[in-house]
Amino acid sequence: MSKGADSKAKTVAAAAALFRRRGYNGTGLHDILSAGGSPRGSLYFHFPKGKEEIGAAALSLAGDGVREAIAAAADASRSAVAFVTGIIRVMSANLESSNFSEGCPIATTALETAANSEVLRAAASNAFRSWEDEIRIGLERFGIKPKRAALTSPAILGVLEGALLLSRTHRSLEPMNRAEATVRLLLAPGAAA
Amino acid sequence: MSKGADSKAKTVAAAAALFRRRGYNGTGLHDILSAGGSPRGSLYFHFPKGKEEIGAAALSLAGDGVREAIAAAADASRSAVAFVTGIIRVMSANLESSNFSEGCPIATTALETAANSEVLRAAASNAFRSWEDEIRIGLERFGIKPKRAALTSPAILGVLEGALLLSRTHRSLEPMNRAEATVRLLLAPGAAA
Numbered sequence: 001m002s003k004g005a006d007s008k009a010k011t012v013a014a015a016a017a018l019f020r021r022r023g024y025n026g027t028g029l030h031d032i033l034s035a036g037g038s039p040r041g042s043l044y045f046h047f048p049k050g051k052e053e054i055g056a057a058a059l060s061l062a063g064d065g066v067r068e069a070i071a072a073a074a075d076a077s078r079s080a081v082a083f084v085t086g087i088i089r090v091m092s093a094n095l096e097s098s099n100f101s102e103g104c105p106i107a108t109t110a111l112e113t114a115a116n117s118e119v120l121r122a123a124a125s126n127a128f129r130s131w132e133d134e135i136r137i138g139l140e141r142f143g144i145k146p147k148r149a150a151l152t153s154p155a156i157l158g159v160l161e162g163a164l165l166l167s168r169t170h171r172s173l174e175p176m177n178r179a180e181a182t183v184r185l186l187l188a189p190g191a192a193a
Numbered sequence: 194m195s196k197g198a199d200s201k202a203k204t205v206a207a208a209a210a211l212f213r214r215r216g217y218n219g220t221g222l223h224d225i226l227s228a229g230g231s232p233r234g235s236l237y238f239h240f241p242k243g244k245e246e247i248g249a250a251a252l253s254l255a256g257d258g259v260r261e262a263i264a265a266a267a268d269a270s271r272s273a274v275a276f277v278t279g280i281i282r283v284m285s286a287n288l289e290s291s292n293f294s295e296g297c298p299i300a301t302t303a304l305e306t307a308a309n310s311e312v313l314r315a316a317a318s319n320a321f322r323s324w325e326d327e328i329r330i331g332l333e334r335f336g337i338k339p340k341r342a343a344l345t346s347p348a349i350l351g352v353l354e355g356a357l358l359l360s361r362t363h364r365s366l367e368p369m370n371r372a373e374a375t376v377r378l379l380l381a382p383g384a385a386a
Contacts, residue, residue, distance in 0.1 A: 023305040025218035101308035107358055108304040112216040114361040115294035125362045154359070155371040162355030165300055166347070168307045169318045178348040185378050 008046040011036040016058035016065075021101050023108040024055055024120070055109065056123040062105035063127025067134045074138035083138045084156055084183045091164060092176045100171045103164040132157050144187075156183050201239040204229040209251035214294050216301040217248055217313070248302065249316040255298035256320025260327045267331035276331045277349055277376045284357060285369045293364045296357040325350050337380075349376050 014036035018027040029051055033040055047053040070087060077083035094102050110124035136153035140146055163179035185191060207229035211220040222244055226233055240246040263280060270276035287295050303317035329346035333339055356372035378384060 021308050023216065023218060025216060026305055026309075103304070108301075110362045111296070111301040111304060111358060112219055114364075115214050116219075121362060121364070125364075128359060128362055151371070151374070154368060155375050158355035158359055158368055158371060159352055159375065160355065161358050162351035162353065165304060165354050165358070166321060166351055169303045169314060169321055171307075171314070171318075175347060175351055178344070179351060181344070182348050182352065182375065182379065185384055186375065191378055 004042070004046070007036075007038045007042045011038050011043060011046065012054065012057045012061050015054050016062045016105060019055070019058055019109050020062065020103070020105040024112050029054075052117060052119050055113070055117075055120050059106055059109060059120065059123040059127055063123075063130055066105065066127070067130045070131060070134040070138065074134075074141060077138075077142070080139050080142040080144055080187050081184060083142060084135070084187065085180050087135075088160065088163075088176055088180050088183070091160065092167075092173050095164070095167050095176070096173065100168050103168045104161060107161055107165065128157065139187075152186055155186055159183055159186070197235070197239070200229075200231045200235045204231050204236060204239065205247065205250045205254050208247050209255045209298060212248070212251055212302050213255065213296070213298040217305050222247075245310060245312050248306070248310075248313050252299055252302060252313065252316040252320055256316075256323055259298065259320070260323045263324060263327040263331065267327075267334060270331075270335070273332050273335035273337055273380050274377060276335060277328070277380065278373050280328075281353065281356075281369055281373050281376070284353065285360075285366050288357070288360055288369070289366065293361050296361045297354060300354055300358065321350065332380075345379055348379055352376055352379070 011032060015027070015032045018031055018035060029043065032054065033043060043054075044050075047057070069090060073086040073090065074083050077086050091103075106124050106127045109120060110128075113120035114124070132154045135156055136149045139149040139153060144152065159179050159182045163175040166175035167173060204225060208220070208225045211224055211228060222236065225247065226236060236247075240250075262283060266279040266283065267276050270279050284296075299317050299320045302313060303321075306313035307317070325347045328349055329342045332342040332346060337345065352372050352375050356368040359368035360366060
């Protein structure tokens with residue numbers, strides 16, 4: 001990687017980590033610069049449109065990271081239930097090891113910006129869609145019919161997102177345990193969601 | 194209501210409405226002042242601890258409003274399914290009429306502040322707990338056994354919160370429709386969540 005590309009990648013990774021913990025509006029450009037270790041000039045060079053452009057790149061990076069983790073969970077599993085509960089357990093471990101500061105890397109920025117930045121709303125929407133897709137692919141791989149997988153995968157993502165929000169707010173893994181019970185119901189044979 | 198109490202209530206209501214659309218960090222004190230129509234001096238008089246104190250009062254106000262709406266949905270319903278789908282339909286109507294800018298009045302601030310303001314995290318947690326409680330009371334009223342109602346009510350709140358987040362981000366009511374299907378499963382006789 002060239003020095004310039006490396007500096008750009010470090011800036012985006014630093015931004016993504018900060019947005020996850022504090023949100024988009026709670027993170028200043030100076031926070032991103034000091035966490036990423038890049039000079040101010042490189043920031044304006046790589047992101048001429050400013051913070052919104054960094055935000056979109058950070059959402060895309062975070063989205064890809066989670067999508068890959070979902071695919072890895074499918075690779076490591078032998079059933080649909082093991083696949084989805086595996087995702088939940090990784091999320092729970094992240095919450096616990098970060099003292100409940102690291103939940104969904106997209107949700108905070110998505111809620112903050114949905115009503116006032118179409119660029120960031122669309123980037124967040126694309127990330128969520130890619131996760132819904134990756135969950136759908138995993139479910140089909142374990143024998144769930146395409147039509148049911150297409151309906152169940154966004155329902156599962158909704159359950160996981162709600163649980164991450166409540167877990168962070170209550171500082172408790174109990175919502176994650178409830179989410180696991182809910183996805184077991186969604187995946188039970190004959191469930192009609 | 195005295196003039197002072199009226200000015201304080203207007204400030205809190207204006208703050209709650211702004212936090213719902215733009216989040217806590219995206220709302221400045223000047224936005225709250227101009228939306229609430231109160232002079233700057235009255236803000237410092239009523240909220241000597243500043244923005245965090247306004248934030249906690251706004252979360253409490255918004256929390257009470259939703260809790261009352263949940264109780265009203267129970268009063269207007271004749272079954273557990275009608276009760277919860279009634280809540281979902283009110284939420285969907287709010288999303289649609291606000292062009293997807295008005296989702297959960299607590300979630301954005303909760304995610305933004307969970308890792309850095311114990312005052313706001315606790316206020317958000319209290320609001321969510323009061324909703325879980327009000328859902329539990331409604332479920333018991335329609336014949337769901339206390340133990341099951343206690344497990345199912347936070348699961349239902351998680352499903353609703355995840356759906357509100359995805360609906361705002363995708364600008365679509367489809368996640369709300371998925372949520373309705375999921376809560377029907379959670380409330381089906383014999384469901385073991």
